[in-house]
Amino acid sequence: MPHLLIKDLPRYECLIEAAKHYPELDPSACEAFLHLLRAGDEAFLHAEQHLTAHNISHGRFSVLTLLMKGCPTDGSKAPGPGLTPAELADNARVTRATMTGLIDTLERDGFVRREADTHDRRMMRVCLTPKAREFLSQLLPSHFQRMAEVMSGLSEAERRTLVELLNKIYLRAAELNTPVRAVASPNT
Amino acid sequence: MPHLLIKDLPRYECLIEAAKHYPELDPSACEAFLHLLRAGDEAFLHAEQHLTAHNISHGRFSVLTLLMKGCPTDGSKAPGPGLTPAELADNARVTRATMTGLIDTLERDGFVRREADTHDRRMMRVCLTPKAREFLSQLLPSHFQRMAEVMSGLSEAERRTLVELLNKIYLRAAELNTPVRAVASPNT
DNA sequence: AAAGATTGAATTATCAATCTTG
DNA sequence: CAAGATTGATAATTCAATCTTT
Numbered sequence: 226m227p228h229l230l231i232k233d234l235p236r237y238e239c240l241i242e243a244a245k246h247y248p249e250l251d252p253s254a255c256e257a258f259l260h261l262l263r264a265g266d267e268a269f270l271h272a273e274q275h276l277t278a279h280n281i282s283h284g285r286f287s288v289l290t291l292l293m294k295g296c297p298t299d300g301s302k303a304p305g306p307g308l309t310p311a312e313l314a315d316n317a318r319v320t321r322a323t324m325t326g327l328i329d330t331l332e333r334d335g336f337v338r339r340e341a342d343t344h345d346r347r348m349m350r351v352c353l354t355p356k357a358r359e360f361l362s363q364l365l366p367s368h369f370q371r372m373a374e375v376m377s378g379l380s381e382a383e384r385r386t387l388v389e390l391l392n393k394i395y396l397r398a399a400e401l402n403t404p405v406r407a408v409a410s411p412n413t
Numbered sequence: 414m415p416h417l418l419i420k421d422l423p424r425y426e427c428l429i430e431a432a433k434h435y436p437e438l439d440p441s442a443c444e445a446f447l448h449l450l451r452a453g454d455e456a457f458l459h460a461e462q463h464l465t466a467h468n469i470s471h472g473r474f475s476v477l478t479l480l481m482k483g484c485p486t487d488g489s490k491a492p493g494p495g496l497t498p499a500e501l502a503d504n505a506r507v508t509r510a511t512m513t514g515l516i517d518t519l520e521r522d523g524f525v526r527r528e529a530d531t532h533d534r535r536m537m538r539v540c541l542t543p544k545a546r547e548f549l550s551q552l553l554p555s556h557f558q559r560m561a562e563v564m565s566g567l568s569e570a571e572r573r574t575l576v577e578l579l580n581k582i583y584l585r586a587a588e589l590n591t592p593v594r595a596v597a598s599p600n601t
Numbered sequence: 602a603a604a605g606a607t608t609g610a611a612t613t614a615t616c617a618a619t620c621t622t623g
Numbered sequence: 624c625a626a627g628a629t630t631g632a633t634a635a636t637t638c639a640a641t642c643t644t645t
Contacts, residue, residue: 235504236475239482243553250557254564257572258456264579265453267586268446274590277615284635287424294427311605316423323636325607330634347605347644365431369438375586376442383578384445390567390575391445391452398455398563402462465637472613499627511614513629518612535622535627 237263261394268375275371279364280334284327287317289336289361292353307352309342336360425451449582456563463559467552468522472515475505477524477549480541495540497530524548 237259244255276286291313308316314324328351331337336357342348353361376384425447432443464474479501496504502512516539519525524545530536541549564572 236479236506239478242482243478244557244560247554247557250554251561251564253569253572254561254567255557257564257567257575258460258560260576260579260583261449261453261456262460264583264586265449265457267583267590268449269453271586271589272446272450282635290427290431291424294430309605310607318424319635320637321606322608322638326635345605345645349606366435366438369432369435369443372432372446373439373442374589375582376439376445378581378585379442379445379578381441383581384441386574387445387578388448390571390578391448393566393571394563395448395452395455397566398452398459401459401562402455470613497627498629507613508615509628510616510630514613530627533623533627537628 237266271375272368272371275368276364279360281364284317284319284323285331285336287319288313288324288327288331288351289353289357291316292337292351292357293361306342307340307350309348309350311348313351331357425454449579459563460556460559463556464552467548469552472505472507472511473519473524475507476501476512476515476519476539477541477545479504480525480539480545481549494530495528495538497536498539499536501539519545 241256241259244250244252273283292308310324310328311321314321317324328337328339332339335354338352338354340350340352342350379387429444429447432438432440461471480496498512498516499509502509505512516525516527520527523542526540526542528538528540530538567575
């Protein structure tokens, strides 16, 4: 009879269990993978609850933080004119249709403004409103505070080790995922 | 001009950058937290693409794998009669309304069956169909194979270290999240 | 025709309300 | 009334189709 003060995540437990039935498939790798998802999930939940309490979904938060700094894909600094919906969609990793919907509700709530691009009339420019900047400057410190709580049990050395290992995983996964994402401009 | 063969995740880059402007808020913790989310995100994407290609969403996959083994919250083994929608919702961490919808489409697609509970007529029992068991036995090996690919760059020792660190984070986050999840039965 | 933005249908998710049963 | 399951309204997400502009 296990002590269930800390409830587990059965959907991961099931798979960690199932992976052991495939010894030819590198069980230690599967175990590490599922632990990554489980910890990421639980950590994300902690951050998300804070955002949800402020009526900010994952997608909305991505849009706001991307607009905070410009952050165009090519690294060029263009803070003034804002970003286009297409740039936001690429950087937030959602489809353009999703981004249209996110901008709709953010505009309705007074967090962003749409402006027609002066040079290319197909494009829109999305900008933060002062209300959004105010909102973010209130929210971000407590948001980072919550991140720090989750990581408080790790020493500086452990954090460095963790970041190093996570980076290795990230780069490998990004490499595996790259062909899928590179569907932007085929060569025909 | 950076070499963009591996596209970055600007929504995390922005925050990692922003966290450095709050030196009083434990920047190394925030950095580690965001690296966890970024790696988890990218790893999850790799697994998800495989599931999506087989018409299986995150929620659907959770339901199928939970039903594979029973997996009731209290650890009791009850493989025969299946699980109730409430148990599935708790274990998959979605609301009961969401679970109703997931079971609807899974039933429509022939993966699960609903049966009325013989003892308590408020409850339903959800079971896997043979079609679903066949489907899972085809899918799981390649699913685990993809997990292994992502982790292939880590040695056994690194995997052990990683799991240990992730466990520390998971337990801390679960502890922080527990009060939020324990809203099941208030005492009035 | 190609690119940017949007719209429409479908799925997954939430909460709040409702219906059935205990 | 409690509890389990569902339904209805809304949001976020996807894909496919459409509309405007280049």
